[in-house]
Amino acid sequence: MKKKIIIWSWLLTVLISGLLLAGIFLPAFLAGKNRSLASFIFSLYSPLCHQRPERSYNLWGQQLSVCSRCLGIYAGFFFSAFLYPVYKRSWKIKIGQNFQWLIVLALPLAADFLAGWLKIWDSPLFFKTLTGFFWAAVWPFFWFKALEEFLSSARNVASAGKVE
């Protein structure tokens, strides 16, 4: 039963994060075919991204739905979650036990953001993507751990309710 829960949570995570990543490229793909749908999908990402053209990649002459850093975040989470079953045994112990990794890997992103904000330097788009990618790539280790813990405690509460 526990294994089933783990597999389902992995599948759902990969599916949702994959759809969110695909949605970033969809407006560029749909722009020539269905403009209103493309604009709708593009606007979906606006509450969580500034979508500045000068900070975003272009595909087929159209801007992607999120900035370069956000693209790295979405891609990092998706690929890391997708590959999680492959390396979880070896890396889970090293990374998953130490929540400080969430902070440590955010430091390059924070430094790059601050340097840009203070106009010390303007990093290229690819660098922004990389900082987002590496930070988000560590998230699945804690995401699945917490999700497993949450689902098993929910199951315990449900089974305790049945006994009562």
Place this chain on the structure above:
Amino acid sequence: MDKKQVDFLTPAALAGALAGLVSAVPFFNCLCCLWIMAAAAFSVYLLVQKSEVAIKSSEALLTGILTGLVASLVNVILEIPLRPVYAVVFDRFFESLSRFMEMPPGWENLTQMRDQGFNLAWFFLGWLFSSIMFSLFGAIGGLIGYSLFGQKKNSGEKNAQTLPQDDSHSQPGL
């Protein structure tokens, strides 16, 4: 305090409302998803302060998800009156930017893409989508909050538990 009585909703509602407000305001939303993550981390901080027992990572995850849901609700409500303001700010910003630098191809279409009319079905679809996005980023923010604030309390309790209870087991002081 009983573990079951931990109140997730109050910190989540407070931090979520703040994040939803900030995310909806033009200019402030330049920090992308970081607002919602910061709010979720803040709600975990509030939870840790309120709770007398150490919290688990799953509880931080749940608090983050709730924060995201509240933020998406506040954000979507505030975006309705702010829609015209958004359009004006957006147009002015890119007009002035295009005077000083070479803009990427297709940027003029972007303004048209944003200025689509209000559609109720799309509004609800958009809300559903933003709820998923906000709760996902909120969950990650909750875990970051746990790494910042939750663990200290955990390790503190662990240390307290491992202290010798019996005087005969303790080492003599220097």
